[in-house]
Amino acid sequence: MLTTIEKASVLVEILPYIRKFTGKTFVIKYGGNAMLNADLKNSVIKDIVLMKYIGLRPVVVHGGGPEITALLKQLGKQSSFVSGLRVTDEETMAAAEMVLAGKINTELVAMLNTHGARAVGINGKDAGLIKARKHLATVYEDGQSREVDIGFVGDVAEVKPDIIWTLLNNDYIPVIAPVGAGAAGESYNINADYVAGEIAGALRAEKLILLTDVEGIYRDYHDKSTFVSTLGFADAKRMIREGSIEGGMIPKVEACIRALSGGADKAHIIDGRQNHSLLLEIFTDTGIGTEVVKGEGENDEC
Numbered sequence: 607m608l609t610t611i612e613k614a615s616v617l618v619e620i621l622p623y624i625r626k627f628t629g630k631t632f633v634i635k636y637g638g639n640a641m642l643n644a645d646l647k648n649s650v651i652k653d654i655v656l657m658k659y660i661g662l663r664p665v666v667v668h669g670g671g672p673e674i675t676a677l678l679k680q681l682g683k684q685s686s687f688v689s690g691l692r693v694t695d696e697e698t699m700a701a702a703e704m705v706l707a708g709k710i711n712t713e714l715v716a717m718l719n720t721h722g723a724r725a726v727g728i729n730g731k732d733a734g735l736i737k738a739r740k741h742l743a744t745v746y747e748d749g750q751s752r753e754v755d756i757g758f759v760g761d762v763a764e765v766k767p768d769i770i771w772t773l774l775n776n777d778y779i780p781v782i783a784p785v786g787a788g789a790a791g792e793s794y795n796i797n798a799d800y801v802a803g804e805i806a807g808a809l810r811a812e813k814l815i816l817l818t819d820v821e822g823i824y825r826d827y828h829d830k831s832t833f834v835s836t837l838g839f840a841d842a843k844r845m846i847r848e849g850s851i852e853g854g855m856i857p858k859v860e861a862c863i864r865a866l867s868g869g870a871d872k873a874h875i876i877d878g879r880q881n882h883s884l885l886l887e888i889f890t891d892t893g894i895g896t897e898v899v900k901g902e903g904e905n906d907e908c
């Protein structure tokens with residue numbers, strides 16, 4: 607337990623970070639697997655409100671994969687994924703939109719506002735924020751890649767960030783559901799990681815932070831001693847090709863690459879199961895999780 611003096615010195619220690627980050631935009635991707643525990647969810651929400659109150663400008667992009675899977679199961683439908691992306695037929699698209707834009711988005715907005723924020727829920731269709739196009743999944747087999755049609759799965763063709771700037775400039779916290787519209791107004795289910803990555807790039811965010819349900823990236827996911835704290839682009843792409851980064855981690859790493867290529871300054875994948883991981887990442891020197899960097903990275907295995 608900290609003494610009163612220790613508590614005060616912790617507060618003073620974050621002063622340099624507040625000076626550095628005041629007015630800066632942070633895109634936080636809050637993934638469905640890190641939302642499953644109610645206490646933890648509450649603590650993530652409080653961290654985001656705290657960021658806002660001390661002068662940072664958080665933008666939240668959320669997922670909700672497990673809840674979509676649960677609803678589909680109730681409807682008697684089995685979910686399947688290709689390279690971490692949900693195969694999305696018409697019925698799945700309707701269920702995904704209902705869960706993402708209808709349920710999770712409104713829940714997160716209500717929670718943020720309960721803690722004193724002014725959050726506004728939107729999805730990619732609002733004010734033309736995200737123009738989507740059909741995404742073909744890439745599958746790697748025996749060193750070869752091929753593209754697979756997985757239905758109404760979208761990719762971000764264009765981001766028009768005006769609505770986000772309007773909200774940020776008026777002190778709101780934008781909370782964004784990962785649904786977009788195609789050229790003819792048709793709905794696309796877009797992985798939330800891609801949405802977060804593209805938005806972070808378009809906003810030239812200070813940081814993209816992806817909260818997930820692992821500590822970060824492992825070279826070998828089954829061997830915790832292979833944790834990677836800094837991962838370069840080339841290495842990341844090779845790990846995806848060779849299959850050591852797989853499933854839901856593929857869009858996360860690709861999102862970091864998109865964010866940094868688009869103009870974001872930094873990109874981190876951190877453990878959303880750890881209490882206050884957001885604050886630890888932003889307000890301490892050591893940081894946590896895996897940072898994806900342009901170029902080679904350190905290739906460090908600790």
Ligand SMILES: Nc1ncnc2c1ncn2[C@@H]1O[C@H](COP(=O)(O)OP(=O)(O)O)[C@@H](O)[C@H]1O
Binds near residue numbers: 636817822825851
């Ligand atoms: N090399 C790797 N290092 C860490 N996790 C990995 C790796 N390859 C695959 N994964 C998987 O990626 C998962 C995170 O993706 P996902 O379940 O889609 O999370 P979220 O719901 O937070 O978006 C981890 O739980 C883990 O099972």
Ligand SMILES: CC(=O)N[C@@H](CCC(=O)OP(=O)(O)O)C(=O)O
Binds near residue numbers: 759
């Ligand atoms: C195409 C695709 O896979 N879309 C995702 C959208 C939600 C999401 O990304 O949720 P998480 O962040 O919790 O994984 C899905 O249907 O699950």
